[in-house]
Amino acid sequence: MYSDKVMDHFRNPRNVGYIEDADGIGKVGNPVCGDIMELTIKVEDDVITDARFRTFGCGAAIATSSIVTEMVKGKRVDEALTISNKAVVDALGGLPRVKVHCSVLAEQALKSAIEDYHERRKGQPVEQTAAPAGDREPTA
Numbered sequence: 001m002y003s004d005k006v007m008d009h010f011r012n013p014r015n016v017g018y019i020e021d022a023d024g025i026g027k028v029g030n031p032v033c034g035d036i037m038e039l040t041i042k043v044e045d046d047v048i049t050d051a052r053f054r055t056f057g058c059g060a061a062i063a064t065s066s067i068v069t070e071m072v073k074g075k076r077v078d079e080a081l082t083i084s085n086k087a088v089v090d091a092l093g094g095l096p097r098v099k100v101h102c103s104v105l106a107e108q109a110l111k112s113a114i115e116d117y118h119e120r121r122k123g124q125p126v127e128q129t130a131a132p133a134g135d136r137e138p139t140a
């Protein structure tokens with residue numbers, strides 16, 4: 001019923017935990033099954049350097065959260081935002097149809113963490129970098 005990859009991520013989940021000084025936190029739940037997923041990300045220079053998850057849910061929810069943390073590490077935030085639940089399912093070698101909603105939860109947790117990251121950055125001063133000498137306006 002489950003692929004070897006799903007079983008592997010379920011039995012040996014990667015990146016379980018919570019980043020205390022996270023740059024983005026996403027917490028989502030599915031009201032039908034009651035499963036809850038929380039994803040924290042660390043971002044440096046717009047690149048996701050770390051991702052951790054805590055999931056209270058089914059085996060597929062654990063496997064999808066686990067693989068999503070692996071998929072986002074090293075990606076730019078805008079790239080990570082394009083990861084769909086289908087990409088998560090494909091990376092796991094497929095999921096039974098009744099478990100596809102678990103991958104949707106993983107996509108939502110990721111999007112929510114990135115939204116939170118953008119939210120936190122609002123209002124922060126933008127770093128000024130000096131223009132190269134050649135681009136400067138000539139001074140009188």
Ligand code: FES
Nearest residue numbers: 033035058061102
């Ligand atoms: Fe709901 Fe898996 S059964 S997330």
